[in-house]
Amino acid sequence: IKSSLQAYAFAAVFSGLWILLVVYGMFKKTKKIENKKIKTVLRVGISSVLICLWAWHFVYVNLYPISLACYEYTHNIVEEKIGVINSIEQDGKDRLNLIIDNTEYTMVYSSLNHDIISRDIDEGDTVKIEFGVKSKYIFDICEFNISP
Secondary structure, eight states: OHHHHHHHHHHHHHHHHHHHHHHHHHHHHGGGOOOHHHHHHHHHHHHHHHHHHHIIIIIIIIIHHHHHHHHHHHTTOEEEEEEEEEEEEEOSSSEEEEEETTEEEEEEOOTTSTTHHHHHOOTTOEEEEEEETTTOEEEEEEEOOOOO
8 A cells, every 4th residue: 555655656656757847838938928818818728727637636636545545544544344245356556446345446556466355255256345434445355164
């Protein structure tokens, strides 16, 4: 989780710097426009659209969920649950979306051991999970065998 957090934070900072360079370049290019209203509308409009899109995509959609999960993991704000896996779907290169008892959870895994889920745990298996309370990120998962 920490390495994913660092990767998403780096991507957000790097893309934010590129957005700032684009905004700065746009300010330089619009200096030649003599009409102040058009110049102001272009500067404010384009800048605000670019910054809002950056903040929504890189910060709210990508960085916030993984940082919340990292916080919950670090401060041990977790719950345990036993349930049956309804489906497993790949989401990006380092995330799996698991639906367990009709609730969607996300699992971040290392690129070194990405086939553990498909090898050990499959759809229809009963599992015991430890997950973040608000983030619904799975921190630990293991197969749960019910012995008669």
